[in-house]
Amino acid sequence: MSGRFENRAAFVTGGSRGIGKGIALSLAEEGAKIGIIDVNEEALKEVESEFREKGYEIFCKVADVVDYEQVDTAIKEAFNRFGSLDILVNNAGVIRDNMLFKMKDEDWDTVMNVHLKGAFNAVRAAQRIMVENKYGRIINISSTSALGNRGQANYATAKAGLQGFTKTLAIELGKFGITTNAVAPGFIETEMTKETATRIGISFEDLVEASINKIPVGRSGKPEDIANAVAFFADERSSFVNGQVIYVAGGPKN
Incomplete structure (x- = not known):
């Protein structure tokens, strides 16, 4: 396998599906060796099998980004x-x-822990290796929600926090x-946006159509758009x- 990431190793948190998987696949296609952690053991097994069938070097481990010891070990x-x-790609996330008036303590804490503490844990573990090697690329996955989004006080705050962290x-x-x-x-078509459609009580197709109407390029995003x-x-x-x-949203965000 040849490509611009030949002889490079990448580590993607939450990489078993959606945007994370798209990122891992894109890097692997260009020669990178891929490490993935996730809490979804079944999805991890599927992605590991898929990557091996394609001839990519892959390391998968079940680990919770909120637990530093698990992340450090992985x-x-x-x-x-x-x-x-x-x-290092900090992609792991939940919604x-x-x-606000319906949001529970655990709703707030879970989102903060996975997005912010998770990224903190992964960077803390990885930077020791990168500093010693005098080389590293850290990419954090934020969101346009960082600019504010109804019903996402927790998620928007966490994603804005990641930008300050960055x-x-x-x-x-x-x-x-x-x-x-x-x-x-x-707006990216993933399992997470399907969960959003369920939450607001509409079909995923209707959510996609409604989103496209607001996107200047006239289409919804795919995981490969983020991977690029x-x-x-x-x-x-x-x-x-x-x-x-960089906002990858089919139009300007400010």
Whole structure:
């Protein structure tokens, strides 16, 4: 396998389905060795089998990003397997949507823990390896919801927090040859957006159609659209792009 990520190893959290799987697949297609953690054991087994059938080097492990020891162990195992850790994609996420007055403590805490503590845990574990190697690409998956979205006070806050986290890491880690950037997806067709349709009581097809009507390019997003932006940030040649957030939403977001 040849490509711009040949001899590179990537680690993707929440990579068993949706955007995470799309990112992992895109990086693998361009030569990267792939490490994936997720809490969904069944989906992990499926993605591991799929990648192996395609001839890609893959390491999968069931781990909860909220638990530092689990994340640290998985990253060390992936590093020992591949001999390097060059790209970290913090993709793991959950939604617990509700209007503020209906939102429960656990709805808030779960979303904050998975998105923010999860990213913190993964970066804390990975940066030791990257700093020693004087090279790294950290990409955090934010969202257009960071700009505010009805019924997502928890999710919007977490995704905005990831942007602040991204910019701070860029400042702290840049001198070690490590860049940190974020991709903020708009409406992407995934299992998570299907859950949104269920929550608001409409069919997924109707949700897609309603979303497309608001998107200037006239189509909804796919996981590969996000993977393409992640690959740009992950590229060795993107070494002067640091602390940036790119909105991949089919139109401008401000």
